[in-house]
Amino acid sequence: MKRLLIICMLVVLGNGVFGQGIEFMDNEPWSKVLQRAKEQNQLIFMDCYTVWCGPCKGLAQDVFPQKQxxxxxxxxxxxxxxxxxxxxxxxxxxKYKEYIIGFPTLLLLDGDGNVVHQMAGYQKAENLIAGMKAGMEGKSLPALQKKYEAGVRDFETIRDYVAALNGAFKRENIPTIISEFIATIPMEKLKDKEIWNLVGKYITDPYSEAYQYVFKEIEKYQYRMDVNRYDLERQLADGMGRAVKEIIRVTTSTTDPDTLKMMAEKADILRGMLIQNTVKRFPMLLCKLRINDCRLAGDVEGMYSWIMFADDLNLLNYENDFRGDTYMYITERTKDKKVLNSILDVIGKQQEKEDQVKSDLVKQNYYDLIATLYTRLGRKDKAVDARKKYEQLEEEKKAAMRKLFGADKDKK
Structure with a gap:
C-alpha cells in the first residue's frame, strides 16, 4: 500500500513539471491552422522538425512537455x-526556406502566415519563453533589424537585437554589432554590469581600445565586478593567441617591406601587454613572438636560445607544430654541430615518448626533422632510416583516419 502511495505521489509530482506542456496541432493541414489562428485571433507557433534531428527530439522530450x-x-x-x-x-x-536555416527552427507567424519572429536550435525552457514573448511584444528579429538598419544604437535596441540574433542562430554579425556599439560609449561604461553582460564575451581583439582597457583593469573586473578570472583570462589569451598567430603566419609568407613594417608595429603593441605577464599563456605567446623576431632578424642563434629556454620551462608543451617548425628552421640554417646535436637530443627523446603513444591519430611525427638533423650531421644511413620511419608513421596515421571515418568499408 505504501509503495502504491509513493508511486502515485511521484506521478503527481512528475505531472507538475511534465504532462501539461504545449498542446500541438500535429502535421495538420496548413489551411486549417490558418483558419484557427484567425478565428482565435492568435499568433501561430510552429515547430519545424525532422525525425532524424537530435535537438528536435530534445525539445520534444524535455522542453515542450514542461508545465511553464x-x-x-x-x-x-x-x-x-x-x-x-x-x-x-x-x-x-x-515556403519559409529563407527562415529555416536548420533544425529545429521555431517560427512565430500571424494569421496570414507572415513570419513575425524566429528562433533556431535547442532552447532551454526559459529562453524559449523569453524569445517568443519578445517576438509577441514586437521585439522580433525583423523589427529589430529594421530598427538597427535605421541607425538606432541605444543599449536596449542592441541588447534585444543581439538576443534575437542569438535565438535565431544568426550570429555571424554579432561581433561587428557589438564593436560598433562599444565605439559609442565611454570605456568606463564597460564596468556597468548590464553593459558588460552584453558585450564582455565579444572583447577579444588585442588591438582594440576595449581589450586594452579590460586588460589594464582585469583586477577590478575580478574583485569589484565578480567576473570569473579564469574565463576572462582564457578569453583574453585566445584573442592574443590569434593575433600572435597572424603575425607569424604573415611574416613567414611575405617579404613585402610595407607588410613587414605593419606586422612589426602590431607586434610592438602585443609585446607591450605580453611582457606584463598578468594573463595565463602570455609567457608562451611572448616566447613565440620573440622567436619570430629572431627569425625576421636572421638571428638563428637567438632562435635557438629562445626555444631551448622555452623547452626548459615547458612553455611550448602544447605548441607541437610551432616547436617542430622552429627546430626545422634552425636545423636547415645553422652550421654549428653542437646546436644540431643538442636539437637531436631534445627531439630524439621527444620522439621516443611519442612512439609509446597508442593512438596513431594523436602521435606526433618528428622523424622528418630527425632525418634532416642526421643529414646535416653527415650520418646518411641514420637519415635514411629516420625518413622511412617518418613515411611509415604518416601512412599509419592515414590508415587510422580512414578506419575512423569508414573509408576502408566504403572501398569494400
Missing part, C-alpha cells in the same frame, strides 16, 4: 508542429 512552457504557449498561440520532410511540412519548408 505549456502554460505560456497554450495561452498565447496556436501551436503546430510539422515534419519538414512529409505532407504539408514539405510545402512549408519551401
Amino acid at each position: 512552457v505549456g502554460d505560456f504557449f497554450n495561452a498565447h498561440f496556436v501551436n503546430v508542429k510539422y515534419d519538414m520532410e512529409k505532407g504539408d511540412g514539405k510545402m512549408l519548408r519551401e
Whole structure:
C-alpha cells in the first residue's frame, strides 16, 4: 500500500513539471491552422522538425512537455508542429526556406502566415519563453533589424537585437554589432554590469581600445565586478593567441617591406601587454613572438636560445607544430654541430615518448626533422632510416583516419 502511495505521489509530482506542456496541432493541414489562428485571433507557433534531428527530439522530450512552457504557449498561440520532410511540412519548408536555416527552427507567424519572429536550435525552457514573448511584444528579429538598419544604437535596441540574433542562430554579425556599439560609449561604461553582460564575451581583439582597457583593469573586473578570472583570462589569451598567430603566419609568407613594417608595429603593441605577464599563456605567446623576431632578424642563434629556454620551462608543451617548425628552421640554417646535436637530443627523446603513444591519430611525427638533423650531421644511413620511419608513421596515421571515418568499408 505504501509503495502504491509513493508511486502515485511521484506521478503527481512528475505531472507538475511534465504532462501539461504545449498542446500541438500535429502535421495538420496548413489551411486549417490558418483558419484557427484567425478565428482565435492568435499568433501561430510552429515547430519545424525532422525525425532524424537530435535537438528536435530534445525539445520534444524535455522542453515542450514542461508545465511553464505549456502554460505560456497554450495561452498565447496556436501551436503546430510539422515534419519538414512529409505532407504539408514539405510545402512549408519551401515556403519559409529563407527562415529555416536548420533544425529545429521555431517560427512565430500571424494569421496570414507572415513570419513575425524566429528562433533556431535547442532552447532551454526559459529562453524559449523569453524569445517568443519578445517576438509577441514586437521585439522580433525583423523589427529589430529594421530598427538597427535605421541607425538606432541605444543599449536596449542592441541588447534585444543581439538576443534575437542569438535565438535565431544568426550570429555571424554579432561581433561587428557589438564593436560598433562599444565605439559609442565611454570605456568606463564597460564596468556597468548590464553593459558588460552584453558585450564582455565579444572583447577579444588585442588591438582594440576595449581589450586594452579590460586588460589594464582585469583586477577590478575580478574583485569589484565578480567576473570569473579564469574565463576572462582564457578569453583574453585566445584573442592574443590569434593575433600572435597572424603575425607569424604573415611574416613567414611575405617579404613585402610595407607588410613587414605593419606586422612589426602590431607586434610592438602585443609585446607591450605580453611582457606584463598578468594573463595565463602570455609567457608562451611572448616566447613565440620573440622567436619570430629572431627569425625576421636572421638571428638563428637567438632562435635557438629562445626555444631551448622555452623547452626548459615547458612553455611550448602544447605548441607541437610551432616547436617542430622552429627546430626545422634552425636545423636547415645553422652550421654549428653542437646546436644540431643538442636539437637531436631534445627531439630524439621527444620522439621516443611519442612512439609509446597508442593512438596513431594523436602521435606526433618528428622523424622528418630527425632525418634532416642526421643529414646535416653527415650520418646518411641514420637519415635514411629516420625518413622511412617518418613515411611509415604518416601512412599509419592515414590508415587510422580512414578506419575512423569508414573509408576502408566504403572501398569494400
